[in-house]
Amino acid sequence: MHRSAIVPLLIWKYKTWIAIAVFSFLYVGQIAYTNHLAGKLRIAGEQCNAKIQKIEQKHLKALAEKQNLINQVSADYETLKSEQRVQVETVTREVQKIIERPVYRNDCFDDDGVQQLNSLIASGASKPP
Numbered sequence: 001m002h003r004s005a006i007v008p009l010l011i012w013k014y015k016t017w018i019a020i021a022v023f024s025f026l027y028v029g030q031i032a033y034t035n036h037l038a039g040k041l042r043i044a045g046e047q048c049n050a051k052i053q054k055i056e057q058k059h060l061k062a063l064a065e066k067q068n069l070i071n072q073v074s075a076d077y078e079t080l081k082s083e084q085r086v087q088v089e090t091v092t093r094e095v096q097k098i099i100e101r102p103v104y105r106n107d108c109f110d111d112d113g114v115q116q117l118n119s120l121i122a123s124g125a126s127k128p129p
Contacts, residue, residue, distance in 0.1 A: 011018060
C-alpha cells in the first residue's frame with residue numbers, strides 16, 4: 001500500500017475516536033470562550049454597580065445638603081416667629097395696663113361726665129367750665 005492510501009484508511013478506521021477528539025476540542029473551546037465572556041460580563045456588572053453607587057452617593061449628599069438648608073430655614077423661621085410672639089405679648093401687656101375701664105359702651109359719658117353735664121344744664125351756662 002502506498003503512503004497516501006494509508007492516511008484515509010487510518011482516518012476511516014479511527015473515525016469514532018477522531019470525532020470524539022474533534023468534539024471534545026470544540027467543547028473545551030466553547031467552555032473557554034464562555035468563561036471569557038462571563039468574566040467580561042462580571043467586570044461590566046462591577047463597573048455598572050460602581051457607577052450606580054457613585055450616583056447614589058451624589059444624590060444622598062445633595063439630599064443631605066437640601067435637608068440641612070431646610071432645617072436652617074425652619075430654625076430661622078421659628079426664631080423670627082418667637083421674636084414676633086414676644087413683641088405681641090409686650091404690646092398686649094402695655095395696652096392692658098393702660099386701659100382701666102371700658103371706653104366704648106352704649107353711653108357716651110360715664111357717671112362723672114353725666115353729673116357735670118347735668119350741673120351745666122342746671123346752671124344755664126353755654127360754655128363748659
